[in-house]
Amino acid sequence: MPEKKKKVFISDWELKRMAPPGQKPVIPENAIISPLSRDWLEYGDQGTGHQSPVTSHQSPVARHQSPVTSHQSEGRGHAEAELRRRIAETGRKLYALGFVPAADGNISVRLCGGTVLITPSGASKGALAPADVSKISMSGELISGRKPSSEYLLHLCVYEQRPDVTAVIHAHPPVATGLASAGIALDKPLTSEMVIGLGIVPLADYATPGTEEVADSIAGFVKNHNAIMLANHGVVTCGADLETAFQRMETVEQAAKITLVAEHLGGGRPIPPEKVKKLEEIRRRLGL
Numbered sequence: 001m002p003e004k005k006k007k008v009f010i011s012d013w014e015l016k017r018m019a020p021p022g023q024k025p026v027i028p029e030n031a032i033i034s035p036l037s038r039d040w041l042e043y044g045d046q047g048t049g050h051q052s053p054v055t056s057h058q059s060p061v062a063r064h065q066s067p068v069t070s071h072q073s074e075g076r077g078h079a080e081a082e083l084r085r086r087i088a089e090t091g092r093k094l095y096a097l098g099f100v101p102a103a104d105g106n107i108s109v110r111l112c113g114g115t116v117l118i119t120p121s122g123a124s125k126g127a128l129a130p131a132d133v134s135k136i137s138m139s140g141e142l143i144s145g146r147k148p149s150s151e152y153l154l155h156l157c158v159y160e161q162r163p164d165v166t167a168v169i170h171a172h173p174p175v176a177t178g179l180a181s182a183g184i185a186l187d188k189p190l191t192s193e194m195v196i197g198l199g200i201v202p203l204a205d206y207a208t209p210g211t212e213e214v215a216d217s218i219a220g221f222v223k224n225h226n227a228i229m230l231a232n233h234g235v236v237t238c239g240a241d242l243e244t245a246f247q248r249m250e251t252v253e254q255a256a257k258i259t260l261v262a263e264h265l266g267g268g269r270p271i272p273p274e275k276v277k278k279l280e281e282i283r284r285r286l287g288l
């Protein structure tokens with residue numbers, strides 16, 4: 001009797017590492033892939049210009065395992081509908097975590113063709129429907145939907161400087177916002193996750209919310225940072241896809257909690273510089 005191969009679970013993160021840019025990943029026969037991996041195989045990095053190396057008709061895994069049929073995945077219309085759904089879903093996750101109470105925070109995704117989907121002004125992120133999401137141009141003109149978030153200039157500022165970014169999240173996670181209100185940046189290498197996942201999170205000067213001051217305050221940090229704290233206000237994160245931007249927001253809040261505890265217990269003791277270098281090397285290898 002032939003030996004049965006043990007099933008191996010492959011996360012979306014591992015799958016992306018297996019696939020060099022523009023090339024098809026070789027998926028082992030015994031692989032079980034995560035829902036996020038299926039999405040990535042089907043849509044690429046959000047179907048927003050960063051194309052998946054495997055299209056739906058090429059991928060044996062997507063063909064057999066994806067709940068989305070090939071005709072559904074064709075065309076930008078579907079990609080936009082899917083992204084609207086994901087923005088609403090991300091809003092619910094942020095709301096459940098207490099990062100965007102009331103109508104706080106905003107989420108956006110850049111589409112190919114230079115337009116941006118963004119949450120509307122004054123809406124609770126906990127009860128957002130895909131159809132509620134507005135669409136604007138890169139110069140901020142409303143294309144469809146309701147009045148966009150008043151922080152749209154902050155989002156556009158990130159997209160202008162970072163062609164690699166297709167998703168931006170602004171939220172008010174309470175511990176990170178507390179540190180930002182105390183003038184404390186997350187710039188001490190206290191845990192390996194902080195160094196690998198975020199690097200230094202700088203603190204931008206205070207700026208009046210909903211004005212171009214906010215975009216101006218982060219402009220000098222955007223090129224080299226995926227997460228920025230806003231003094232007396234909140235946090236901005238970005239990523240090559242919405243899930244990455246969301247996870248970075250979670251990591252910022254986790255790092256803020258750890259920093260708060262360490263500071264209460266007499267001050268955080270940073271990882272030694274030579275060990276930080278090793279972690280930074282891992283970060284570079286992972287392309288983070």
Ligand SMILES: [Zn+2]
Binds near residue numbers: 105170171209234
């Ligand atoms: Zn805000």
